[in-house]
Structures are given as structure tokens and as C-alpha cells.
Amino acid sequence: MTERTRRPNKGLADLLAEACWLNGEFARAVNRTGTESGLRLRYDDSAVCHWLTGTMPRPQVRAVILETFARRLHRPVTAREAGFPLAAEASTEPDPDTVTGLVEFGSADMDPSRRSVLGAGLYSVAVAVPGWPDNIDRFARLSRDPHTGIGYREVEAVVAMTEKISELDDRFGGRAARPMAAAFLVNTIGPYLRADAPPDVRRAMLSAAADHCYLTGYMAMDERSDGLAQGYYIKALELTLAASDHLAYCTTLRGMSVQAVNLGHAQLSLQLADAASAASPEAGPRMRAFLAGQQAHAAAATGDRNTALMKIGEAEVAMERAEAQAKTFGSYAPSSLSYHLAQVRYELGDREQSVTHLDESNHARHDSYQRYKVLRTALGAERKLELGRLEEACRDWHWALDGYAHVQSGRCDDRVNAMLAALRPYLRNSNARSVYERGRLLAPSGAKIT
Secondary structure, rough: OOOOOOOHHHHHHHHHHHHHOOOOHHHHHHHHHHHHHHOOOOOOHHHHHHHHHHOOOOHHHHHHHHHHHHHOOOOOOOOOOOOOOHOOOOOOOOOOOHHHHHHHHHHHOOOOHHHHHHOOOOOOOOOOOOOOOOOOOOHHHHOOOEEOOHHHHHHHHHHHHHHHHHHHHHHHHHHHHHHHHHHHHHHHHHHHHHHEOOHHHHHHHHHHHHHHHHHHHHHHOOOOHHHHHHHHHHHHHHHHHHHHHHHHHHHHHHHHHHHHHHHOHHHHHHHHHHHHHHHHHOOOHHHHHHHHHHHHHHHHOOOHHHHHHHHHHHHHHHHHHHOOOOOOOOOOOHHHHHHHHHHHHHOOOOOHHHHHHHHHHHHHOOOOOHHHHHHHHHHHHHHHOOOOHHHHHHHHHHHHHHHHHHOOOHHHHHHHHHHHHHHHHHHHOOOHHHHHHHHHHHOOOOOOOO
């Protein structure tokens, strides 16, 4: 666009006014959002002035601008609204063929040359979440290959593989296990979803595929590839809809809520947690605790004290009922409830109780959950330091580093870098200096500091 044909961008100006941003404030917000996708942006108010007079940002930056406005305005913002060419706007519609979209997504994740690009994708607060259909038999719409067939044996194989990869993920971290999960998704699950099968087998395979897709997204989140994780979660939701699997649908929404609150998007987290609870069928007490605990954490993060306390109370009552029944396997255990109690107390300003509950959570979790131990122990150490308990914090950080040497996890990387930042003012203390030097040797280069 030449100087003579350039036109002022009224759409961008209107969005700036709606967001109540000055040019410099908007530029800094764009820079912060860009950092999440690996872009080192250095825009200032003069760049915004150029955009307002008609200079078009490059396509990669346009996507960042749209997401920046979406986060400020708490709604989707389109390319058309911002005065950008429509090519800058990513489609928010689900793939018309769920299986094709899933295989293409997984194939790109398998390609080493594309993984870094995928991993740098932006996490969107305006992502379209497919709702639970009332009377739509979606799985019948998916195309099938009449030349191949599957039975429950293939379903059992997918379930067993997912469980095995989950065990590896818990022990060693997402970075170690996700390439295997993506390959299995493309090479084995994809063809199974295309194969001919009786309706009951087909639904069971779709549910098993949804669980595997959710796990793959969880591991991407553990690597801190948050945009990629969000993409896997959306694919998992599509599969749960195709399978009419209420439980998996609610579990996936809850996982998306966990990701959102950990990234600081508290209002979105609460919306997702509430949606998971509202969509849940007649749930047993463990599932009720599972959902209410996350609602409590999200509500506390928004500052809604009354709702947070009400929901954590519901979670405690439901967990008591679950533990009184016959013991069955469940991902939400007393250690998980203790963690939610810790997060709620911390968000509401009670740091002492938060530390107590974090310690309880660690003691209740089996040692095979190595990454969990690293994350929770390091988080507890950070909060003990906030309370002035330096010696205890250093002891806990040493314990965390014992496990950190054996995991490959972006979230654990973040906690180690946070430890280094927190300890720098205390390096005259011999214990602080000891754990600092140990952590400095183990910390990866280029990891995010939170």
C-alpha cells in the first residue's frame, strides 16, 4: 500500500477506544502477547500511529493483535473488525471431518521441522468451544473405510497404550512421551477411526481416541506449548461429542480450565469450569469433587471469595463421600483436593494455610508421580520464602531438584528458573547459595522464568 492509497484504519481505532487503551499501552500489550508465540516484538506508540494511518502489520503480528484485543475485551475479535485482510483471521469452526483434522494436526506435530512452529502457536482466550449437542448423532457423520474393520480388541489396545504413555508422562514429563503419543495418534488411532465397526465399538473407539488426544494435549501443556495444547483439547472435545461421551467431555473442559487459570486467564477458567459442571451427567461423588475443586480454584483467582469457599466446601463433602465408598481408581484423589485447597487459600490471601495444604498434597501423592512432586514441592518452597521461611524453602528446593534431574518438563523448567530468580537476593546465605548453584547447573538455557 502506497502513501497515496493508504487509508486510516477506523476499525483499529474503534477497537482501541473500546479497549480504553492509549497507543503506548496497546503496543506494550501486543509485545507481551507476542512473547508467548516466540516473537520478540519491540513496538511503541509510534508503531501504533503507523497502523492507525493505514500501515498494515505483517500477518504474524496481525494474529497477535487480534488475540491481544480478545483478551482485553473478553470476546472474539475478527480481522474484519480490526481492518485487516481476512487471511489474518484463523478459522474458529471445527473441522467438518473430525478425523481428517485430527490426523493432519498430529502429523504436523510429528514433523520435527514443524513442531517448533506449532509449539509457538498463540493460546487464545476467544477459542470456539464446541457445545454439548442435545440430539445430534455426530459419529454417524464421520466417513468410514468399508475395507477395514475393528472390534473391542483394537479399543483395548488404544486404552492400554494411552495408560502406558500416561504413566511415562507422570514419571518423566511431557517432553519425553509426547512424540510417541502423536505418532500413535496418527499411525494407529487415525486408521481405527476410519475403519468400519458396529455402533457400540465405534463409540468406544471414539472415546478412547478422545482420551488419548486429551493426554497428548496435556503433555503439550506440560512442555509449555500452550497454543498447541489448546488445539489438542479442542480436537478431544470434538471426539467426545462424536462419541456422545459426557464424562470425557466434562473432563476435557475441566482440563482446559486448569490450563487457563495457570496462564492467568481466571475469568475464562471459571467459564470453562462452570461449563464442565453444567454439562456433567448424574455424577458420582468423586466426579463432583473433581469438578467443584476446579470451580473453587478458578473462582478464587477471579477474586470471588464466596463462590470459592462454597465450591471448595462442596468438593470436600463430595470427597468424603467418595472415600467412604468402595475404593475405586480415580484421578481426583485426596492429594488433588489438598492442592485445590492450597490454591484457593493462596488466592484468598492465606499463605500459611496454602503451604500447609501443599505439604499435605505432596505427602498424599505416590512417589511414582515424579513430575507432580517436583512441581508441588517447588511451589511450596516459593510460598515458604514469601513467608520468610528461607531455610525450609531451601530444603524443599533441594528435594525438588532431586526429582527435577529425572524429568523433562517445561513446567518444571519454569519452577527451577523461578527458584533462581527468587534466591538471588539471598546468596549471602550459605544454604541459599548452595541450592542456587545446584539449580543453576541443572536449569535449561532459554527456559521461561515465571
